[in-house]
Amino acid sequence: MSEASAAPRIALQGVDPPALARALPVLSAREARRVVSALYRRGTSLLDGPIPQVRRAGMAALRERAAVPTLDLVECRASAVDAFEKYLFAAADGAQIESVRIPLARGDRFSVCVSSQVGCALACAFCATGRLGLRRNLEAWEIVEQVRQVRAHLPPETRVHGVVFQGMGEPLANLDRVLAAIRVLSDPSALAIDAKAITVCTSGLPSGIRRLAREAPSVRLGVSIASARSERRRRLMPIDGAHPLAETIDAAVEHAKLTRSAPMFALTLLAGHNDGEEDADALARLVHEFSERAGMRPRLSIIPYNSIGEGDPFARSERAVEDAFRDALAARGVFTHKRYSGGGDIGAACGQLVARGPAGTAGE
Numbered sequence: 001m002s003e004a005s006a007a008p009r010i011a012l013q014g015v016d017p018p019a020l021a022r023a024l025p026v027l028s029a030r031e032a033r034r035v036v037s038a039l040y041r042r043g044t045s046l047l048d049g050p051i052p053q054v055r056r057a058g059m060a061a062l063r064e065r066a067a068v069p070t071l072d073l074v075e076c077r078a079s080a081v082d083a084f085e086k087y088l089f090a091a092a093d094g095a096q097i098e099s100v101r102i103p104l105a106r107g108d109r110f111s112v113c114v115s116s117q118v119g120c121a122l123a124c125a126f127c128a129t130g131r132l133g134l135r136r137n138l139e140a141w142e143i144v145e146q147v148r149q150v151r152a153h154l155p156p157e158t159r160v161h162g163v164v165f166q167g168m169g170e171p172l173a174n175l176d177r178v179l180a181a182i183r184v185l186s187d188p189s190a191l192a193i194d195a196k197a198i199t200v201c202t203s204g205l206p207s208g209i210r211r212l213a214r215e216a217p218s219v220r221l222g223v224s225i226a227s228a229r230s231e232r233r234r235r236l237m238p239i240d241g242a243h244p245l246a247e248t249i250d251a252a253v254e255h256a257k258l259t260r261s262a263p264m265f266a267l268t269l270l271a272g273h274n275d276g277e278e279d280a281d282a283l284a285r286l287v288h289e290f291s292e293r294a295g296m297r298p299r300l301s302i303i304p305y306n307s308i309g310e311g312d313p314f315a316r317s318e319r320a321v322e323d324a325f326r327d328a329l330a331a332r333g334v335f336t337h338k339r340y341s342g343g344g345d346i347g348a349a350c351g352q353l354v355a356r357g358p359a360g361t362a363g364e
C-alpha cells in the first residue's frame with residue numbers, strides 16, 4: 001500500500017477551496033473552486049466522471065486521496081401543523097443525529113438547524129440532547145452534509161437562506177470543525193450562505209465566544225441564558241458552575257464590540273423556574289448592563305418550553321404567566337421577540353432533538 005493511499009481521505013464536503021488546494025497542491029486554486037462547486041451540483045457521484053476544466057493529474061489525485069462520504073438519511077418527518085421537517089441521519093459508526101428544516105417568513109426560504117455533536121456533555125436540564133451525554137464530535141463534513149442533504153430535498157424554487165447551530169451538541173465545544181464547516185457553508189463556490197445568516201448558539205463558553213469573534217466575525221452569536229439569577233441558572237445549566245453567566249456576558253460584550261453585531265439572548269420559559277417577576281427583573285438588568293457596556297441592545301428571544309418526554313420535570317408556562325413576564329420586561333424597557341418554536345408534533349422543536357429511530361427507539 002502506498003503512503004498516499006494509507007493517509008486518511010479528504011472528505012470533500014469538509015473543505016473550502018483554499019483548504020482543498022492546500023491538501024492537494026496538484027490542484028490550482030481555480031481547479032479547487034471547480035471541484036467544490038461541482039460537488040454541490042453532482043453530489044456523491046462527483047468523482048465518477050471528469051470534472052470540467054480539472055486536469056487529469058488533479059482528477060487522479062482526487063480519486064486517490066479524496067472522497068465524498070455521506071450520512072444515511074434514516075427518516076424525514078414533516079410536521080402536520082407547520083412547514084418544519086425533521087431529518088434523522090446515521091453515520092457509518094452507527095451514531096445518529098438530527099437536523100431541522102425551518103421555514104422562514106418568506107415562503108421560498110428555509111433555515112437549517114444543524115447538530116454539531118452526537119449528544120452533548122453539558123446536560124442542560126431542559127434539553128433532551130443533554131440527557132444523552134456526549135458520544136463524539138461531528139466532523140466538519142458531517143455538519144455540512146446535513147445542510148447539503150436538506151437542500152437536496154427542498155421543493156423547487158426554494159433555497160436554504162440560513163443555518164443555525166442549535167441542534168444536538170454545544171458548537172463551541174467542537175469549534176475547529178464548526179469553523180471549518182462555516183467556511184464551507186459560506187464559500188461562494190460551495191453553499192454560498194451569507195455568513196450573517198449563520199448563527200452559532202452556545203450555552204456560554206467564553207473562550208469559544210472570543211475565538212468565534214476573531215475567526216468568524218460575520219457569524220451571529222446566540223447565548224442561552226435560562227435564568228439571569230445565578231443559583232437558578234446553575235440548577236438549569238450545570239456549565240454555569242465552570243463558566244458563570246457574568247464571564248459569558250463579558251465575552252459576549254467583547255464579541256459585540258469586535259463584530260459590531262448584537263447577540264441574541266435566548267431564554268426557554270419554564271413554569272415556576274424562571275418565569276416570575278424577580279426573574280424578569282434580573283433579566284432586564286442583565287440586558288441593560290449588556291447594552292450599556294457593548295453600546296448595542298441584544299435581541300431577546302423567549303422560547304416556549306417543549307416537553308423533553310418521559311420523566312419531564314418541567315412544564316410550559318401558562319399563557320397568562322408568559323404574558324405577565326413579557327409585560328414585566330416591557331415595563332423595564334426590554335422588548336422581547338417571541339420565537340415560534342415549531343415542529344413540536346415531530347419532536348423537532350427547540351430542546352427536543354434526541355435522535356430517536358423511526359420505531360421510536362432511542363438511537364445511539
Ligand code: SF4
Binds near residue numbers: 120124127131169
Ligand atoms: S441546550 Fe445545547 S448545550 Fe445544553 S445540553 Fe442541550 S445541546 Fe447541550
